[in-house]
Amino acid sequence: MDLRHHGDREVGDLIDFAVNVFPLPRPHWLDDALKASLEDVHRYPDARGARLAIANRHGRDETEVLPTAGGAESFTLIARARPWQHPVVVHPQFTEPEAALFAAGHTADRVILDGDFTLDPAKVPEAADLVMIGNPTNPTGVLHRADMIESLRRPGRVVVVDEAFMDAVPGEPESLTDVRADGLIVIRSLTKTWSVPGIRAGYVVGDAGTVKDLETQQPPWSVSTPSLVVLAATASPGSPGEASKRAALIDQWRTLLIEQLPLPVAGDPRTPFVLVKGPLGLRERLREEGFAVRRGDTFPGLGPEWIRIAVRPPEETGPLIAAIEKVLQ
Numbered sequence: 001m002d003l004r005h006h007g008d009r010e011v012g013d014l015i016d017f018a019v020n021v022f023p024l025p026r027p028h029w030l031d032d033a034l035k036a037s038l039e040d041v042h043r044y045p046d047a048r049g050a051r052l053a054i055a056n057r058h059g060r061d062e063t064e065v066l067p068t069a070g071g072a073e074s075f076t077l078i079a080r081a082r083p084w085q086h087p088v089v090v091h092p093q094f095t096e097p098e099a100a101l102f103a104a105g106h107t108a109d110r111v112i113l114d115g116d117f118t119l120d121p122a123k124v125p126e127a128a129d130l131v132m133i134g135n136p137t138n139p140t141g142v143l144h145r146a147d148m149i150e151s152l153r154r155p156g157r158v159v160v161v162d163e164a165f166m167d168a169v170p171g172e173p174e175s176l177t178d179v180r181a182d183g184l185i186v187i188r189s190l191t192k193t194w195s196v197p198g199i200r201a202g203y204v205v206g207d208a209g210t211v212k213d214l215e216t217q218q219p220p221w222s223v224s225t226p227s228l229v230v231l232a233a234t235a236s237p238g239s240p241g242e243a244s245k246r247a248a249l250i251d252q253w254r255t256l257l258i259e260q261l262p263l264p265v266a267g268d269p270r271t272p273f274v275l276v277k278g279p280l281g282l283r284e285r286l287r288e289e290g291f292a293v294r295r296g297d298t299f300p301g302l303g304p305e306w307i308r309i310a311v312r313p314p315e316e317t318g319p320l321i322a323a324i325e326k327v328l329q
């Protein structure tokens with residue numbers, strides 16, 4: 001199984017329902033800030049302003065946050081930070097956490113969920129010294145309860161919650177960014193909601209000791225000046241309004257998508273994508289019709305009958321539904 005396979009590889013010239021980047025234009029203030037950042041690229045990046053802005057946004061100390069080159073960088077920092085003895089990854093989920101552990105010389109133990117893909121905490125081995133879980137989870141769409149995730153904490157264990165899609169959930173009800181607790185690390189990504197995957201912008205929030213260990217692994221100037229500008233601008237007091245508008249749109253569009261889909265959707269998704277079970281060959285036939293949806297079978301625990309469909313505005317979803325109906329005939 002190729003743990004380094006990601007949806008962007010599947011798009012090519014097709015209509016993109018494989019990648020979960022918000023499909024409308026960025027707010028002008030963000031584009032203005034990005035363009036202005038070019039004035040500063042003759043200097044090395046200085047992360048202090050972005051770090052302070054993120055800390056203020058979450059009511060945390062600067063020592064409890066770390067800007068990263070996208071959420072993805074943090075998986076490598078975590079994998080290298082400690083000599084993990086028993087790392088555990090809760091699947092199906094984004095495969096980079098396990099790929100980063102593997103690249104750092106660790107073999108992860110997998111807890112594989114099925115049914116409605118919610119986690120029974122008793123399934124996590126007591127000996128785990130690192131537990132990695134996504135919330136809400138890619139690709140299942142499950143939003144786990146924050147208190148369930150907190151209950152996974154143990155002395156000597158680090159629990160990493162990948163909240164890359166939490167900003168798509170209105171009000172972020174189950175986010176752990178504001179919870180101060182030993183061994184708790186939250187990863188955030190700005191690339192999807194703010195439509196900037198080409199600008200690698202993310203951060204970590206967590207207990208200062210573990211954050212320090214991650215920082216020790218980070219190459220100098222890892223987060224570029226344009227990325228730091230995105231981090232600071234989207235953490236500013238003006239931005240939550242725009243973020244919640246985007247989250248509300250995703251909610252509406254997802255409801256319409258689920259209503260129209262002639263196929264079963266897994267669980268009760270709270271994400272800008274849904275996981276769908278279809279007949280074998282559906283994904284390939286949709287490609288022939290001009291549509292790219294994300295294959296499910298590169299996620300541990302899922303087979304080729306699963307596809308992941310990105311949530312888009314209704315005028316884009318309609319033609320996809322028509323293509324699915326045609327293929328199912």
Ligand SMILES: Cc1ncc(COP(=O)(O)O)c(C=O)c1O
Pocket residue numbers: 069070071072073094134137138162164165188189190191192197201202
């Ligand atoms: C669940 C999840 N976490 C983290 C990431 C990394 O996001 P980025 O590095 O673009 O911030 C992704 C990207 O697809 C993802 O799906």
